[in-house]
Amino acid sequence: MVLPLLAYLAGLLTILSPCILPVLPFLFSRVGHSFRRSALPLLAGMALTFAATGSLAALGGGWVVQAHQWGRMAALAALALFGLALLWPALAEVLSQPLVKLGAGLSRRSDRAQQRGEAVGASALLGVAVGLLWAPCAGPILGLILTGAVLQAGSTGTALLLLAYGLGAATSLAVALLASDRLAAALKRTRGAGLWMRRGLGAAALAAVGVSALGLEQASLAGWALADTNRLEQALLSRIPAADPGGTSAPAISRLPVLGTLPPFPKRATWLNSPPLSRDQLWGKVVLVDIWTYSCINCLRTLPHVRAWASKYKDHGLVVIGVHTPEFAFEHDLGNVRAAVRRLGLTYPVVIDNDFAIWKSFRNTYWPSFYFIDGQGRIRHRHFGEGAYDTSERTIQELLREAGQKDVPTGLVRP
Template identity: 55%
Template sequence: MLLLILAYLGGALTILSPCILPVLPFVFSRADRPFARNGLPMLVGMALTFAVVATLAAVGGGWAVRANQYGRFVALAVLAVLGLTLLSERVAEWITRPFVALGNKLTEHTGSQDDSVLSAAGLGVATGLLWAPCAGPVLGLLLTGAALKGASVQTTLLLLTYAAGAATSLALALLIGGRVFALMKRSLGAGEWVRRALGVLVLAGVAAIALGLDTGLLTRVSLASTGGIEQKLIDAVRPPPLVQIAVKAGDTLPVEGDLPTLDGATQWLNSPPLTAQSLRGKVVLVDFWTYSCINCIRALPYVRGWADKYKDYGLVVIGVHAPEFAFEKDPVNVIHAVRDLGVDYPVAIDNGYAIWKAFGNEYWPAHYFIDPQGHIRHHHFGEGDYQQSEDVIRRLLTEGGQKDLPGGYVQPNAQGAQAAAGSGDASRSPETYVGYARAQNFAG
């Protein structure tokens, strides 16, 4: 329920964001008409279309993105025609002449075609295909959840709730705008000029979306306008994520929680199913990873090295494979990756993200260090700090009564994709980051 409220409020805040500007002319193009027959169907069509398209884009893969792109081209053409009809009654009459005759036959008992609920809903569908709200903290949270969990009723419901919040704030603006429009027509006789101005704005909105301004310039401007408010809303309904903590010699390792249940794994590799109870008395390293994540791949040589070095001294390493993409949910793919990457310690396939959610994890890779009493004593996110992580393992083993631990630090000297960042190895990896801002270490 809290997540639904958060999604609704996040959507309502979009009216404060410059990213909404390109679609405002489409919404206000019917501000002078009855809200129930025009504004409401249009906003409902917009909300439903956005929810469906966003769900498909998040979980459907490339085919959904391509299909939506074709839909955007059609929507741009439709709305460009709308802008032209607003600019000139003569153009409107010429464009709509063949449709008016058909519309008169279909709606002769229900009212004019211009006031059709279906035409308003169609305009909403076109707007929903083009609307690209800025991915602030709330929408980012929803889209990440959709990508992680896949297609589900909950995914679509959350995105629909977000769109409903946006539609609510737009409806209020439309009701107010309609009254202002009616007042201007009565008192100033400026209805024709307002209609033409809306036509210009509609064409400007079409141009802005066609040029990508709604997902480019306006997005960068928008993040500063509502991001802080959205982040406060998120922090209010869920605890903030764990932060990285540097451990120095002599520092006391705090208790961060207890090892959660591992019952949610959909399959175990290299081991029968393990439980938190069966691991009591052992030092446990839980490594959240996924096989196409380059950061996970680079960390694996160290995790494998720790597992081999300390397995006879009470260390149990568990790899929790939590997929980031749909193809990583295929157990056959995971089995092949585990074999190819030389992972011989237990691996829990967490396709349902049960273990991920039990830990409250948000990162790949993520390492959680558990003492023999089942308490989480340390965590580390991302690559690096390997000596510090090994020091934590040694300290927990010593606290558990182990003596004469092997000295030195693991130095895997991995090659290829598993080589550490900055090692000078320019071998190709299975993953790359898209965007010039990520290209500072690119070799090619």
Template identity: 50%
Template sequence: MSFIVIAFLGGVFTVLSPCILPVVPFVFARSDRPFLTDRLPLFAGLAGTFALVTGIGAAGLAGAAQLSQYGRWIALAMLALFGAALLFPSIAARLTLPLSGLADRITARSQSYGTTRRIASSMLLGAATGLLWAPCAGPILGVILTGAALHGANWQTAAALAAYAVGAVSSLAVATGLGKRAFDALKRSLGFGEHLRRAMGALVLLSVAAIATGFDTRLLAHVPGAPTNGIEGWLVDVAKTKQASHEERQGARVVRVSMPVALPVQGRLPSLDGATAWLNSAPLSADALRGKVVVVNFWTYSCINCLRTLPYLKTWAQRYGNDGLVVVGVHTPEFGFERDTGNVKRALENLTIRYPVAIDNDYGIWRAFGNQYWPAFYIVDAQGRVRYHHFGEGGYREAEDAIRQLLAENGKPMMSADAQPVQGSGAQAAADTADIGSDETYVGYRQAQGFASPQRVKPDAAENYTLPAQLPLNQWALDGKWNVGGEAAVPAASRAHIAYHFHARDLHLVLGPTTDGKPVRFRITIDGKPPGASHGADVAADGSGIVTNARLYQLVRQNDAVDDRTFQIEFLDPGAQVYSFTFG
């Protein structure tokens, strides 16, 4: 019950999150209507649709992503009509005729036609708005879905999803109630009712246009999420504590296991049939892996956090392979170039990965596990039961202890653990976690943050940009002619630059060659000088390098005290694809 209350509170605070802003105009457009016949049905439709879409995702049913995507465009079309009806009364009259006829047929025996029509219309608009709101899912929802993945879709999961949705619409209801009072006061004192209705219609249409073109995403990239970050983070910690406490009472702890306490059963190994291809192995199935201890690792080859886990996975595969351990990599792409199986095959060769890797381009295995993270690994015993999992970097000692314990359960006595420590090199080396002051930063406009050039980004078009006079810490800027796309930015002419003011030992940049595969030369500087001894694994001491294939490039590894630095990369040729910065 306490977890359901926490989910409700998480939903309440969702209204403060920037990602819910595009939904607000649609809700406030009806804030002057009666609560029982207009606003309450709207909120019911909104909460119901949201819970349905996220519930399908929690159950791991194929097609949930497609439902959300197609439903988004259907919802936008419906809400555009709604906005036009508010703005132009003649459109409202025409739209009312078919809707009234449909309502008459549905409610032919009803004695309250007007009320029924209003309720049905409000619920329909609420359902459309719920499809737009479904992507606005914070950490609390992630905990709920993770619980569903590990323990199956059950009434607790459904109740938590419903509580999350009810919490969010409750805070919206309070806000619109205050809005209704303001509207009523304006009507009484100034007679603004008609003007307000038209203004809300125009605002709805502008919101629809912003969402359809992706402008809302680019705008919200510059809106800080601080109001909810701390609150949701605290609620997530409480939720995880409650969840772990509940599971301890049921004999099933989730993440931290004190060896040699018996590892809990967290579920069954899901199907691996969602793979579109297999590398380094014939196709594997859950049944074929029965009798083996299995580590299933979700990763993608340009993810720096994933790369830093590889030394451990490769070591475990080698160290315990003869004892019955199988490591299975599940490559689930983030960027478009990672869907190219040829690129993944090349990455496996460069990274010396020999264990089986499933190509999960359709996210089939990802959904089967209910996974939400890169990297993530799940450890499965010889009977096909998930016994341990970990999300993100770290936890390697506990994971290896779990492997050894499950191998021992399977009849392979383990000698005392006194193995040599695992060490990676280049981009696979462990991060300097004590001194990272910069976060992953996307360059494409869909997820970009911290952009500091004086010019506004012109999406999907060549435009000239300049560097600002001062570049604040953790901000970046373009210089020269660039074409900024949703996923990556491309220099449209030679001598184009990117500058980033960062604080970390390492700086990486995900880069790709031209669309036709031609290499692109580049040169980097640190504080205006060649990197020298602080050059990364993919650049020379004089700062020169070349983009030959799409992957993560390590460009800076400071060899002295970590400090605030200004990094700059100049592309000597046009056409490079620049995706994201990461640090270590």
């Protein structure tokens, strides 16, 4: 019972993370409507769809990737229509005529539909669309759940954990929605405020759809932070006995221990920005392995430092290798990864780890994770998550000096 509770608590914390922002326009479109008939079906649809897509992603088959891609496109189209309906009531009436019969009208002016119970289906459909697009920030707890889902090929247990996470997020959003009802009631007493609120939500919904369609939602939100949810989740995990994920504390820089050896890269792995690299080719080089994925906000926040280190030390014996291990089904698509690598300005080698082979060889459990390897192929330091950038760069400098490099640059990058 401990892990399901932790999953639920981690879901509750998502309201403090920037990943929830694209969901809010669609959620607050339910303000002023019946919570039971309108908001609750939306939140339930969102939680169930997130759990289903997360579980399917663990299967990793090509058909799952394609199904998720088509599902996301259909969801974008539906949410775009919903945003347009909020902006133009006349369009809402046109759209709602054929859809009300199916219980999926897009119009917020659904008092009569609510009386007949038809708004339940409309809100649930909206929740399904939101759930297909929602990609929450992968803190330590969600990282463990998704890792378990992949390694256990999408078991019932991991599906239930994903559902617990989704229900936690739905709970915190429900509280926010109930608190907003009072504000909505006050605005309704102001002449014209309801119309402008509706149009504002429509514009926000269309903006969210546009950002998602361009694949920019995580990058555009990476600079936002309402609270350090990773630290809160790590505090929760530390209260239960758990397998050591490989050590999270940084050892003293002057006495870097040997923590293992660099495992071999799969021979048939796909590499971007480089021909395949082997351990023999890397002998004598200092290697920084960054296990990341392109929709992870925590990963994106570390990339400015990783890019800066790769540029600063590339002529002094450092090789940076990004290991792209996907969280969600759409991240298995090689075209999506190529586009993200190009968009993010990554010029160092990136190896595709769709089957989690490299992840498992490092016994990894987090996104992002950094492994620092010396010139003899030994892992000398590890760091998980954001932060500790000064310690990481000093580790690189020390390992370069150990490898016999002369005139190693000093100072620390400030990207």
